[in-house]
Amino acid sequence: MRYEAPTTINAAVKLLAGKAGQARVLAGGTDLLVQMRTDRVAPDLIVDVKRIPAMRAIAAKSGGFRIGAAVSGAELGANKALRKAWPGVVEAANLIGSTQIQSRATLAGNLCNASPAADSVPALVAAGASAAVAGPRGKRTVPVESIAVGPGKTSLKKGEIVEAIILPKRAPRSGDAYLRFIPRTEMDIAVVGAGVNLTLDSKGVCTAARVALGAVAERVILVPEAAAALVGTKVDAAALKRLAAAASAACRPIDDKRGTKEFRIKVAGVLARRAAETALKRAGGSK
Amino acid sequence: MSTVRVSTTINGDAVAYLCEVDETLLDVLRDRLGLTGSKEGCSTGDCGACSVMLDGRVVCSCLVLGAEAEGRDIRTVEGLAAGDKLHPLQEKFLEFAALQCGVCTPGFLVAAKALLDRNPDPSETEIRFALAGNLCRCTGYDKIVRAVQSAAAELRKG
Amino acid sequence: MVQVKLSGSFKQAAGRAEVEVEAANIHQLLTRLGQDHPKLKPMLDRGVAVAIDGQIYRDDQFRPIPAGSEVFLLPRLAGG
């Protein structure tokens, strides 16, 4: 096992693409170290990306934001502009684990760990975020929902690395929110997660919406039917009811130690509705 | 497994050590440097007993590789008191009987200090959420929260 | 003579709710009980406690049993 801490993205890509056997990116390490400790992975090479300056920065980019892959949740939470524009994304990222975990965990790491229950991912998907991917064959930008393909599996090719998460420019009268269900108040993995992002027109009618759910399928899912329930409405009680029903209908969960199918399906609707209410308030609308 | 040579700062002192790649900072502190104040309760980042400050932020040292500490600034419970003078948090933990067995105490102290460094006047709810990553099985947290409140008030007095 | 009250499993084993034994202390009491009621023997061997006037004795075999006291047989307790 070898440890490298390159200072440029190119150097990181070169190391990852090399013939070292199994290589792993170390950003916050909050998943990787647990997997190593419990013998689930035994990488031959660990590439620590925290010494790459570009990956440690949050930059304003064409009205949106470019968040380096090694930016921690605590750093996200401390960025006022980001918090103002994308409160749902920041609250989702800040829900991951404890204060201690927040000092380390990253959006990109949460995305690439490819857990269906990742807290930040439904919020990112709802936000229409994309991932900037660097690899031996150059760079590409893809929607975040295309990164995870199943539990623990990503679409990234050997040598590829997510270098940043990109959040688009915000339309006026927009709001987003993320809610998760956990049995305790902290420290749990989401049993269900729901991210809602919506935009209103000047009359308070919803013109665009995205709804994403976590922990109800093999990966985070975008639910267009749920979004459709909001578009063209003032996000009133009837629309919210249809949204909840559509969210529940889109779930294809499993029974596991964290919750039953039945529970997840019902609570997905409840959370989608509650998240939509918060997003509406943030967009300046009222129920 | 290759061995990494690391130079870092711990509680203000320059320290150099060798470690294996898969050794955590907690392993290094406890087994190589004899700093056993940080405790291993879970090794998965769920209990906070291994909390240390890394470049001014509180982390679980079980989720940091020893190799990552190169050039960083690390503070552990052993560095909390100034010489023979206890930190107000330490004093208040004693005064409020905020510890029973005491194994979670180092982690709580480090996490509480990190909180008060950033927020000198936290509400009860803020304290409870800031310390949610530190498990205590003895006290039910009541006396810990009160000790932190009292230490915060003491520190605000300056 | 000591009147020993038995309930539950002890009562079942002895076949009655009260037995009489000649004993001045707990040790004598348990020895005689085992001799007089062989079905109680395995339970006695597993460990029992004796309550004398409401006070439970787990270990003190030579605790005297005052005349006329209320004596109860209990399983030996273990705690957390």
Next chain:
Amino acid sequence: MPLDSNIDPATHKFNLVGTRPLRPDGVDKVTGRAKFGADANAPGMLVGKILRSPHPHARIRSINTAKAAKLPGVKAIVTAADFKEGKRALRDVLCNVMARGKALYDGHAVAAVAATSASVARKALKLIQVDYEILPHVTDVDEAMKPGAPLLHDDMITAHVDPAPKKPSNVAARCEFGHGDPEVGFKQADVVIERSFRTEATHQGYIEPHACLASMGMDGQGELWVCTQGHYMVRNTCAALLGMDVSKLRVTASEIGGGFGGKTTVFIEPVALALSRKAGKPVKIVMSREEVFRASGPTSSSSMDVKIGVTKAGRITGALAEIRMQGGAFAGAPVELGAMSAFACYDLEHVKSVGWDVVTNRPKQAAYRAPGAPMVAFAVESVLDELARKIGMDPIELRLKNAAKEGTQSSYGPKYNRIGLRQCLEATRNHPHYTAPLGPNEGRGVAAGFWFNFGGQTCVSLNINIDGTVALAVGTPDIGGSRASMCMIAAEELGIPYDKVRAIVADTSSLGYNDISEGSRVTFSTGLATIQAARDAIGKLCARAAKTWGISPEAVVWENGHAKPSSPNAGDFAPLSLADIAKKAGNTGGPIAGHFEVNADGAGVSFAIHLADAAVDPETGRVQIKRYTVIQDAGKAVHPSYVEGQFQGGAVQGIGWALNEEYVYGKDGRLQNAGFLDYRIPVASDLPMIDTVIVEVPNPGHPYGVRGVGETSIVPPLAAIANAVSAAADVRLTELPMSPPRVLKAIDGKAAGKARR
């Protein structure tokens, strides 16, 4: 003062008892200096690791360690063959420490290695080849009792059933308690309610995993450093399992990072000693958190039926409980204690409880704070709550009408001495919490709890130092601040300042045998022995003063830390302080010490009432505890802060048990949640402050009136919260934990039921 005199705690003016001095081990614990189980090292130390069965039930055909032994750095490997199959009483302990013939649960130890590093040890474990024949398994208590269930032990014949069964089963024993005839009682009742309840297994959840450092010399003498609640128990058990003389093993108790009953037996200690003996080097074993969950003792899961009848006037006429507990792979579920405590709060004419001790393919249960009592209290107090509602009576009123008092014949047998249940109930009714308004979707629950409290073998030495300070050696590991209480007690008796006494937990070679720190016994028994050791020393101090003055020892009294002539007739001498006498001890007869050895009996039972307010989210089933108050009889609180700490800690462990903690087994018989991520103990943000009321009804069996306080506090919360949640959700919850899916299902089930009607 005569040595056996009891002061009247109600009127006596204590100097120190009842105050809140800082604990003597405190500074070490806030600075990181305190040494816990895993904090000790020895030169040349090896790392020990244990290979565990991945199967819940499997015959071990063979274990091949040849490849592992050849790995460079591996110094010793042990299996069951390395342990002595001795006394029958220890057979289960031994089989649990290292599987013999069969692996009986997921996580059961099958072999162990000692190597030069953790990574070599881990690699070596992977090279050990175990040939398993997988057998059918059972992990549920009711399933395990069915005929045809997979059988764990071919020779298990249910004990205490007449006539004895002919065939083996998973039922280790039956027990029964009570008096009168419940059926007669039910006929006298106006309302009878019968319900079934289930609780899942929970773990003590101490934050410090089991850890020890063993060093066996080639002369057969051994040293063991270990975190345990009872180092004498560890010594005696390990010596027996390794075939050693007890005198050759010295065990030192480290600081202990929580136990709650879970550190009252051995797991890794005999293994570390066996590895060290074989390797000729010190061996340290530290369990991982996963091992703690899979292979140390959780408590039992239970399945219970409770039937209680009351009159409209609120008198309980009959009570019946049938309790089934699985205690893992070996006999010993705490069902007897559960059955005994079931109705212990009440004064009943017709009462019966029957218990069944069942084995399953789970780790052997270990004691957990008032073992057996919380789950049974959950069932009984839930039914009482429902009965109170049915007859329209205030739940405290119902309990007061039936509360046991001095002279009541307890449901488990003997008559009660002086007890404080009524006082606790009255304090609860008068507490502002009881009548505070509730918010929407909130409910309030109340429940009573009982625990026996133990005494046990105890030995204390108190040495007077040359400067008049005192060295106090106790043999009960300090699990909750007992060194502070013992220093207070010694100083109180001697009449010297608190900080002049220093208490240590002595190792097994320095002090006589002490029972485990369990059963809420330490402040009671070690406190009692400390009082008597101090009085023994005072007798000697007075004798030295008498010698100095040339008067009879009977003419000297001890007051406020000084020897004084008992009256002007005895002579006119200036009082001698403890320090004065200590300074001259070398010339007046040698060192001065007080000792006391006792089978401490007379521990007073203790009662508590808990009040809980819970809010239930009707759409998700999520429960939040909004307010919580503990009211408990402590007899006499020596250090009130640590008494409150016991109340609060027990309550919060109960909150965890009630709401989210559970052992989750898959169909494959493997534990699904062996970590703090998915075994969800309460975190700080889950909880409100836990209010406490210390009631003091002195225990006549202790000189100060002390009652144990550590365990009673976990007995009522399960029921108090279930009653609160049931009130908030308007549906009776009968299964623990009341996790959101379970609560939501109950709410939805009730709504569906209403819709059908």
